[in-house]
Amino acid sequence: MPRKTTGAIDMSDGVSDLAGQAxxxxxxxxxxxxxxxxxQAERLAGDDPTARALCAIERGRLYNSAGEREKARPLFEEAWQLARQAGAHALAVDAAHMMAIVGTLGDAVxxxxxxxxxxxxxxxxxxxxxxxxxxxxWSYFDAGRFADALAIRTGGRTAPLGWPETRAAYRALRRDPNVARTGSPGRSPAAC
Known part of the structure; x- marks a missing residue:
């Protein structure tokens, strides 16, 4: 059985190691x-909800990376439920984050x-x-909703940006006049 430490799996634990390798x-x-x-990790996880949540989210990631989002989605939902049950708060948020990734724009929101x-x-x-x-x-950006994408970075809920590349990308997006006219950075209206 995996060792528990306040609702999280110790990183030296076999389940965590196997999940990381996966x-x-x-x-x-x-x-x-x-x-x-x-x-193998699922066998080690037994009934531990945190360990089971970790297995579900990592199997879901495998399916998502393979382009099988429909197989991934129920695993992320399972991880969301199990992690909240276990009080594994960061893992619960990770599961919700993955649900946002595999769904529609509405799901992402x-x-x-x-x-x-x-x-x-x-x-x-x-x-x-x-x-x-x-x-x-980026979900808004991919959907062509550039004003909403920019608003996430400049208004409403704010968060430390933390990633220089992200800040630079949004600064470039904000400066690129073609985005508003064509829907794509760097494309001139004549190219559309």
């Missing part, structure tokens, strides 16, 4: 090997708001705030 394999495109490691509300009640997960807002901004 994530790295998924990022490298070796999804079958990643799933095999999550199978809904899950980001749910995660931000959860953070308001559980400030130990506040380090997620900037990533949530960054991802929501």
């Amino acid at each position: 994530r790295r394999l998924g990022l490298a495109g070796d999804f079958a090997a990643g799933h095999a490691l999550i199978d 809904q899950w980001t708001e749910a995660a931000l509300a959860y953070i308001d009640d559980h400030p130990q997960a506040a380090f997620w705030r900037a990533a949530l807002l960054n991802n929501l901004g």
